[in-house]
Amino acid sequence: MANAEWIEKSKALFMTTYGRYPAVMVEGRGCLLKDADGREYLDCLAGIAVCSLGHCHPAITEAICRQASTLVHVSNLYHTMPQTELAELLINHSFADRVFLANSGAEANEAAIKLARKASPEGKYEIISLAGSFHGRTLATVAATGQSKFHQGFEPLPQGFLHAPFDDIVALEAMITPETCAILCEPLQGEGGVRPLSPEYLVAIRQLCDKHDLLLIFDEIQVGMGRTGTLFAYEQCGVIPDILTLAKALGNGLPIGAMLATESVAKAFEPGSHASTFGGNPVACAAAVTVLRLMLAEGFLGEVRNKGFYLAERLTGLAAKYPAIASPARGLGLIQGLPLAEAWVDQGPAMVNRLFEKGVLLNFAGGKVLRCLPPLIISRVEIDQLIQALDEIFAELSQ
Ligand SMILES: *Cc1c(COP(=O)(O)O)cnc(C)c1O
Secondary structure, three states, X not given: OHHHHHHHHHHOOOOOOOOOOOOOEEEEEEOEEEEOOOOEEEEOOHHHHOOOOOEOOHHHHHHHHHHXXXXXXXXXXXXXXXXXXXXXXXXXXXXXXXXXXXOOHHHHHHHHHHHHHHOOOOOOOEEEEEOOOOOOOOHHHHHHOXXXXXXXXXXXXXXXXXXXXXXXXXXXXXXXXXXXXXXXXXXXXXXXOOEEOOHHHXXXXXXXXXXXXXXXXXXXXXXXXXXOOOOOOHHHHOOOOOEEEEOHHHHEOEOOEEEEEOHHHHOOOOOOOOOOOOOOOHHHHHHHHHHHHHHHOOOHHHHHXXXXXXXXXXXXXXXXXXXXXXXXXEEEOOEEEEEEOHHHXXXXXXXXXXXXXXXXXXXXXXXXXXXXXXOOOOOXXXXXXXXXXXXXXXXXXXX
16 A cells, blocks of 8 residues: 555656656665565666665665764865775776766766867867767757657757767768767667677777777766676776766765766866866765775676676576577676567567566666666576566466
8 A cells, every 4th residue: 555655646746757667665675675565576677777786785884874974065175085085996996097076977977078078179079979879868968868869859959969870980980070079988888778889899989089089988877887797898898998987886876976087188177177066975985985895895796797697698598488579688797688579679668567566677778678787796596586587477478
């Protein structure tokens, strides 16, 4: 009953931006969530790649509580220790020399767009991103997003954003003009349907940037922070960007984003160039410091890679069992997508609903892929539970 009452009450209160599943979540632990009716769910979405260390990880909860009872906010007019600790960890474990802290993914990308323009010679302002990409919902990041469904109704969008076809280096080079300042891409598209860019293509993009004197911005908001089995996805293709954006899993649920860059690019920002009242909030930073320490602990990322192989293998096994419904899994580490056959894509949302009814949370991305983004701490037994639920649903559907 509790679910129904709260859902009914909420109907009149919110702007109708979200289509939600009928559950009021009240508690989380590890990979499990509990709703107001006491039903349990196996969370294979982790709040959209956010709660990578699981819900209410004790060490993170402790860091949040400790910081919340010490100092919550002072603005960026002053220094705080958690901020500096976080920046040091990010820099020591990435290519970057300097960090700007924000509160969300879109804000991290906004900062990246502003830095790319400011760091480029006058008259160079165009940014090329890719078809199918997702970079956020603010006006500039929505303009950078390569999916027109996110643009509709919001025109005129900020100028200077072009979209190149996916994985086509010749077409990308043809779009470069004397006004181009940067190429922005996700090493693996998340919202676009778990579509990895080939390592060769990423290498070729880096070469294009060097040849035409462009900045390379990687949006690792979804695939950074251990998701692919290395701390950052770029480590796997060996391509070093000039600017990197992070958010989602950085705070394991507390809102925080980061924009990282090399010294030569970062120096374009002067005092007053950019700012955020809440950015680098001490409580969010204390959480993020703990997240990084846990992810960098011996063996953690290796386990993510191993479990990623296991999940991919089990999903691909399902595709082999139901070849009319799904094709082999694609992804990297613990972001894995199961593409549905053309004849079944219309059933995608219904499949996700059936899974929800069975107590398993997953979503449908890019209009054709069942997307798994479990907490990185998921066990093999829990992966088996997900596969079992999918197997039952595919069996029901193919009758
Ligand atoms: C989620 C996401 C964003 C936007 O992050 P918000 O925190 O929702 O603003 C940007 N880029 C990518 C790749 C994302 O997955």
